[in-house]
Amino acid sequence: DDGFFGCLSVCGSPLTFYQSCLDYINANQSFQSVLAGCISASGRGFFGDEKESADAEGTPRVSAGSCFLWPLMPILWAFDIDTVSRRSRIVSWVKHANSMRELHQILRYKRQVTDLRGVEELPRHVDYRC
Numbered sequence: 001d002d003g004f005f006g007c008l009s010v011c012g013s014p015l016t017f018y019q020s021c022l023d024y025i026n027a028n029q030s031f032q033s034v035l036a037g038c039i040s041a042s043g044r045g046f047f048g049d050e051k052e053s054a055d056a057e058g059t060p061r062v063s064a065g066s067c068f069l070w071p072l073m074p075i076l077w078a079f080d081i082d083t084v085s086r087r088s089r090i091v092s093w094v095k096h097a098n099s100m101r102e103l104h105q106i107l108r109y110k111r112q113v114t115d116l117r118g119v120e121e122l123p124r125h126v127d128y129r130c
Contacts, residue, residue, distance in 0.1 A: 003083025010074040015043040038067055043074030089117065 097103040
């Protein structure tokens with residue numbers, strides 16, 4: 001089992017719902033997510049480093065054109081967290097850390113002594129033909 005549940009595009013009516021959720025969250029907490037704003041902006045058609053993107057991203061922490069918006073940003077991907085965590089090298093390193101300080105020490109050390117894993121290619125559409 002690869003743990004992949006599927007994905008959906010946050011465009012059209014899903015984007016309207018996503019934006020209404022984002023508006024509610026932004027109105028009820030002081031922190032505003034740059035990433036969530038970028039997802040919304042990309043779903044509305046802002047791409048690249050367009051100068052209008054800061055307004056579209058909806059957070060004052062981002063200046064116009066400072067984020068690069070990718071067309072794939074409004075695609076939400078769903079995975080089984082247990083499957084992903086079993087495959088994660090980092091989870092195996094830090095799962096027994098008792099503090100943020102210990103977690104950072106472990107990560108710093110492991111990054112110094114560990115070779116990078118090779119690139120894992122995404123599945124090809126021909127692999128899933130019926």
